[in-house]
Amino acid sequence: MQQDTQTSANSEQLELLAARELADKLAAQGQYDQAERAYITILMHTPSDATTLRNLGAMKWETADWTGARNCFERWLYHHPSATEPALWLARLAFNQRQFSRSFRIYQSLAECSALDVADGVAFVLCGERIGVEPDCVVNNFPQLTDWRHLSCIRERISLLYLRSGHITPALSWLLRREDSLLDDADVVEEGSSLSTRAREALTSYSLMPKSVLVIDDFLTPQALQSVRNSALSHANWRRSSSGHEAVADLSDGLVSATLLRAAHEVRTMLAIARPELAVSAIWHYRYFGNDVPPVPHADDGDISVNLWLTPQEYCLDNTGGGLTVFDAVAPQSYFSADSKQQARLLAQDIVGASNGTAVPYRFNRAVVFHGRSIHQTQPYRFGHSPEARRMNLTFLYD
Ligand SMILES: O=C(O)CCC(=O)C(=O)O
Numbered sequence: 001m002q003q004d005t006q007t008s009a010n011s012e013q014l015e016l017l018a019a020r021e022l023a024d025k026l027a028a029q030g031q032y033d034q035a036e037r038a039y040i041t042i043l044m045h046t047p048s049d050a051t052t053l054r055n056l057g058a059m060k061w062e063t064a065d066w067t068g069a070r071n072c073f074e075r076w077l078y079h080h081p082s083a084t085e086p087a088l089w090l091a092r093l094a095f096n097q098r099q100f101s102r103s104f105r106i107y108q109s110l111a112e113c114s115a116l117d118v119a120d121g122v123a124f125v126l127c128g129e130r131i132g133v134e135p136d137c138v139v140n141n142f143p144q145l146t147d148w149r150h151l152s153c154i155r156e157r158i159s160l161l162y163l164r165s166g167h168i169t170p171a172l173s174w175l176l177r178r179e180d181s182l183l184d185d186a187d188v189v190e191e192g193s194s195l196s197t198r199a200r201e202a203l204t205s206y207s208l209m210p211k212s213v214l215v216i217d218d219f220l221t222p223q224a225l226q227s228v229r230n231s232a233l234s235h236a237n238w239r240r241s242s243s244g245h246e247a248v249a250d251l252s253d254g255l256v257s258a259t260l261l262r263a264a265h266e267v268r269t270m271l272a273i274a275r276p277e278l279a280v281s282a283i284w285h286y287r288y289f290g291n292d293v294p295p296v297p298h299a300d301d302g303d304i305s306v307n308l309w310l311t312p313q314e315y316c317l318d319n320t321g322g323g324l325t326v327f328d329a330v331a332p333q334s335y336f337s338a339d340s341k342q343q344a345r346l347l348a349q350d351i352v353g354a355s356n357g358t359a360v361p362y363r364f365n366r367a368v369v370f371h372g373r374s375i376h377q378t379q380p381y382r383f384g385h386s387p388e389a390r391r392m393n394l395t396f397l398y399d
């Protein structure tokens with residue numbers, strides 16, 4: 001009799017696993033209605049099954065059904081009151097829905113929870129800010145926040161939050177100041193514009209009357225230029241780019257500073273005069289290797305590209321070139337989802353050869369603004385080889 005009970009419990013368990021596997025598969029394939037029906041059938045038999053509640057909640061989250069997600073996580077917590085995971089999800093959900101007091105309360109109840117990640121830490125600090133709790137108080141109540149190790153991840157999040165809100169709130173400024181290398185930049189931010197007057201005027205006219213290529217000299221103020229260049233030179237996390245000819249670093253590599261964000265945001269403010277929907281979609285730097293690199297045409301998937309050169313003129317050993325050529329042709333849409341081999345084929349020399357190009361020679365602190373999806377290529381260049389002498393550029397992409 002006991003064995004029978006055991007056997008039937010085992011087979012019920014197996015059935016549950018198989019049913020959940022099927023539901024998960026449907027969800028992964030994007031068949032959300034069918035997946036939901038499958039999850040609900042499981043819950044009718046085992047209403048407290050934590051994994052099913054979590055997976056259904058995660059699917060609801062994925063499809064932006066916040067009420068559905070909240071129901072799942074609340075039921076999960078109801079059946080498993082000491083579990084921290086559903087509480088964490090509820091805190092994140094409340095944060096996403098801008099219910100800052102609620103989110104703050106839940107995070108506070110999780111003070112001992114080691115599952116808190118960087119995103120939770122940042123969300124917690126920001127909730128505190130919204131309800132008038134000083135960031136330092138938050139951190140004192142939350143010891144693991146003083147031990148954030150994923151700095152690049154923190155920086156990326158700060159950047160995204162900044163770019164979304166458009167101004168450095170007290171909590172963001174506090175986050176920036178926690179990082180020694182960003183401290184100087186945080187001061188620059190408070191002092192005002194990082195763009196020269198000439199740059200602001202040129203971008204404003206470009207926004208009202210776009211042209212194919214706009215060249216702006218003396219783009220950043222001297223102070224901002226030095227700050228952006230220093231952050232890039234002291235950055236340790238460069239990766240080899242997909243073409244293999246240069247090193248690249250972007251926000252996700254942690255190459256970000258308050259000045260950089262400020263500049264990206266200011267440029268957007270000018271460009272958005274006639275196109276309010278424009279947003280910063282990417283920020284990256286390239287550092288070029290040796291001088292014998294073949295020119296590789298490419299296009300970037302954004303409406304407006306702002307390329308700025310960051311290596312002082314004395315290191316550019318051939319002042320007649322070393323810059324950028326922007327062709328009149330635009331890359332086909334298929335280019336942006338193709339792999340690098342297909343991309344090379346799509347932009348084969350005949351497309352580039354057939355169209356006219358605007359050649360802009362290299363100048364320190366010169367920005368070239370153009371339609372991002374236009375085909376363009378770095379001109380052959382000769383620069384010095386020491387770290388500070390290598391050719392380096394910064395790109396802001398807006399879409
Ligand atoms: O040659 C340059 O500096 C521009 C590089 C470029 O096209 C890019 O950053 O996407």
Ligand SMILES: [Fe+2]
Nearest residue numbers: 298299300376
């Ligand atoms: Fe580019």
